[in-house]
Amino acid sequence: MAKEQGGGPSDPTPGHPPEENGESLDTADRLLQAGRKLFSTKGFDGTSVRALTTEAGTNLGAITYHFESKDDLYIRVLEEVLEPIREHLEMLKGMPFSTPQRLEFFIRGMFQHLRENPETPRFFVQEIVLGEEPAPPILETLRVVVTVLTGIIQEGQAVGVIRDGDPMLMALSALSQPIYLSLMPRVLAREDLRRAGLPQPRSAPEDHAVDFVLGGLLVPEEESP
Amino acid sequence: MAKEQGGGPSDPTPGHPPEENGESLDTADRLLQAGRKLFSTKGFDGTSVRALTTEAGTNLGAITYHFESKDDLYIRVLEEVLEPIREHLEMLKGMPFSTPQRLEFFIRGMFQHLRENPETPRFFVQEIVLGEEPAPPILETLRVVVTVLTGIIQEGQAVGVIRDGDPMLMALSALSQPIYLSLMPRVLAREDLRRAGLPQPRSAPEDHAVDFVLGGLLVPEEESP
DNA sequence: CATGTAATCACACATACGTTTGAATTAATC
DNA sequence: GATTAATTCAAACGTATGTGTGATTACATG
Numbered sequence: 001m002a003k004e005q006g007g008g009p010s011d012p013t014p015g016h017p018p019e020e021n022g023e024s025l026d027t028a029d030r031l032l033q034a035g036r037k038l039f040s041t042k043g044f045d046g047t048s049v050r051a052l053t054t055e056a057g058t059n060l061g062a063i064t065y066h067f068e069s070k071d072d073l074y075i076r077v078l079e080e081v082l083e084p085i086r087e088h089l090e091m092l093k094g095m096p097f098s099t100p101q102r103l104e105f106f107i108r109g110m111f112q113h114l115r116e117n118p119e120t121p122r123f124f125v126q127e128i129v130l131g132e133e134p135a136p137p138i139l140e141t142l143r144v145v146v147t148v149l150t151g152i153i154q155e156g157q158a159v160g161v162i163r164d165g166d167p168m169l170m171a172l173s174a175l176s177q178p179i180y181l182s183l184m185p186r187v188l189a190r191e192d193l194r195r196a197g198l199p200q201p202r203s204a205p206e207d208h209a210v211d212f213v214l215g216g217l218l219v220p221e222e223e224s225p
Numbered sequence: 226m227a228k229e230q231g232g233g234p235s236d237p238t239p240g241h242p243p244e245e246n247g248e249s250l251d252t253a254d255r256l257l258q259a260g261r262k263l264f265s266t267k268g269f270d271g272t273s274v275r276a277l278t279t280e281a282g283t284n285l286g287a288i289t290y291h292f293e294s295k296d297d298l299y300i301r302v303l304e305e306v307l308e309p310i311r312e313h314l315e316m317l318k319g320m321p322f323s324t325p326q327r328l329e330f331f332i333r334g335m336f337q338h339l340r341e342n343p344e345t346p347r348f349f350v351q352e353i354v355l356g357e358e359p360a361p362p363i364l365e366t367l368r369v370v371v372t373v374l375t376g377i378i379q380e381g382q383a384v385g386v387i388r389d390g391d392p393m394l395m396a397l398s399a400l401s402q403p404i405y406l407s408l409m410p411r412v413l414a415r416e417d418l419r420r421a422g423l424p425q426p427r428s429a430p431e432d433h434a435v436d437f438v439l440g441g442l443l444v445p446e447e448e449s450p
Numbered sequence: 451c452a453t454g455t456a457a458t459c460a461c462a463c464a465t466a467c468g469t470t471t472g473a474a475t476t477a478a479t480c
Numbered sequence: 481g482a483t484t485a486a487t488t489c490a491a492a493c494g495t496a497t498g499t500g501t502g503a504t505t506a507c508a509t510g
Binding site for chain 2: 046
Binding site for chain 3: 252283284285286287290291
């Protein structure tokens with residue numbers, strides 16, 4: 001086997017250009033792309049190495065060569081998918097916003113990320129629900145998100161703009177809306193459900209989520225007496 | 226093969242007592258029970274026929290005999306798990322409650338069901354996220370739940386106790402809380418996350434969910450001028 | 451007790467799985 | 481142009497998969 005032991009096929013120092021996307025990605029990147037697509041929609045166990053390598057247009061052995069195993073490819077995909085979320089949270093921390101503005105910024109940022117990366121909530125939910133325990137990148141992301149959100153909420157409670165209540169559960173409820181509302185409408189829009197008379201969403205989930213979460217967390221404004 | 230073509234091993238008219246649970250369930254029921262446990266925690270693809278029959282303490286061929294196939298067993302499990310939800314909704318329809326009372330009744334009823342049947346939300350999100358399309362029992366349950374909830378919300382909007390907004394998205398948000406909040410706290414209570422300083426929930430998710438959903442949907446009460 | 455059906459069983463079948471192997475090919479270095 | 485390392489490839493490995501087969505046991509009814 002022509003492979004150094006370090007882990008992965010050495011750094012591609014020789015002249016690879018920044019890689020336009022579409023066709024001319026190198027094999028490892030095409031495998032990551034195939035992993036995003038297939039793992040997210042069919043799950044880890046529902047995705048075979050053969051399906052991945054076919055989707056990536058490469059050979060059966062490519063996963064073992066470029067990554068160590070199917071498991072390792074999966075973890076790499078997960079890390080790539082979750083990275084932008086933590087970046088978004090870093091931005092959130094450094095901004096001089098009020099509590100409601102922070103919450104709205106968080107929700108809209110999450111929606112934007114999930115719109116651009118529809119695989120994310122699928123991975124997230126799979127990891128929460130399946131297997132002994134979620135993979136490390138999921139746990140770490142969850143830890144960061146909940147910590148930041150809980151902090152924002154406690155801050156708001158101290159100032160009196162957020163209701164009394166368990167900050168941790170409030171954080172979970174806020175997080176639930178982008179995840180849940182980026183998954184469900186697609187399902188409910190199915191042809192047969194529409195024909196069965198199911199009412200369809202008429203407004204943007206994003207705007208609804210902001211109203212719903214702020215309504216659920218903020219102390220209601222009093223009418224001037 | 227000693228099996229009639231109709232589908233399933235004829236009705237057990239001969240003297241089966243109502244079946245205490247625990248040990249003395251017959252093979253088909255033990256397989257359904259094993260399916261609940263394994264399918265819900267490992268997914269369809271992650272659960273082998275051998276794992277199921279071993280868990281049920283029976284022979285490898287038992288699934289093909291008592292059900293037609295692994296797929297058929299899965300659908301049967303799904304139907305059994307979802308049935309009580311529709312029953313709960315039937316009760317909800319017939320009750321002379323106000324809109325907020327209806328919403329609270331729905332949320333608490335869902336929490337109770339999910340507490341007694343922790344597999345339900347796992348099946349639900351697996352079906353939403355994995356595969357081409359959710360299985361028929363899921364779609365039908367979803368249709369009923371969303372239809373009923375949307376009706377309640379529209380009714381409340383007509384009377385003026387519920388805010389303006391898309392009734393369908395409001396229904397989804399209400400449904401999201403029992404599902405999401407019956408899954409997440411278990412994950413966040415993990416030992417390593419607690420050691421990493423993650424704040425832990427201090428109150429009942431059920432009570433929080435009622436406050437959060439009602440806060441997000443109801444028109445805020447005005448202070449008397 | 452004899453008969454017939456329901457249920458269980460051990461085992462075989464064909465296919466699909468993730469990974470390994472070693473040769474063939476490509477691309478960079480001297 | 482020769483040498484070397486990186487990558488791709490076809491084929492094979494051993495194991496696990498879902499289902500089928502036919503014999504065997506359990507049990508109610510005549």
